[in-house]
Amino acid sequence: xxxxxxxxxxxxQAGGSLRLSCAASARTFSVYAMGWFRxxxxxxxxxxxxxxxxxxxxxxxxxxxxxxTISRDNxxxxxxxxxxxxxxxxxxxxxxxxxxxxxxxxxxxYDYWGxxxxxxxxx
Numbered sequence: 001x002x003x004x005x006x007x008x009x010x011x012x013q014a015g016g017s018l019r020l021s022c023a024a025s026a027r028t029f030s031v032y033a034m035g036w037f038r039x040x041x042x043x044x045x046x047x048x049x050x051x052x053x054x055x056x057x058x059x060x061x062x063x064x065x066x067x068x069t070i071s072r073d074n075x076x077x078x079x080x081x082x083x084x085x086x087x088x089x090x091x092x093x094x095x096x097x098x099x100x101x102x103x104x105x106x107x108x109x110y111d112y113w114g115x116x117x118x119x120x121x122x123x
Contacts, residue, residue: 019081030074031053038095059105061105067083088122088123091121096113
């Protein structure tokens with residue numbers, strides 16, 4: 001069982017930055033591929049960014065490419081999402097998720113989810 005706790009959300013003006021963190025309880029955190037997802041009101045949960053267990057491979061949704069960066073520190077059991085040049089359309093609840101095996105973009109392939117952290121970008 002893996003417990004995930006997100007932090008770092010908040011209210012920011014358009015053009016600003018936030019860094020989200022996701023702390024994992026797993027003793028073998030390094031075996032899990034990690035993903036960040038988001039869900040805006042009235043919309044489906046969507047993939048934002050993913051990172052392989054080693055941290056070598058990353059992938060991003062087109063909507064955030066060049067603005068967001070995912071990274072992980074396996075020694076600290078933590079994955080990060082650095083969000084720059086934020087836009088009002090980035091407003092959503094952001095979730096981190098973990099799965100064994102390869103990194104994928106489909107949310108139903110992930111086994112463990114955090115409770116989410118709210119990100120609000122004002123115009």
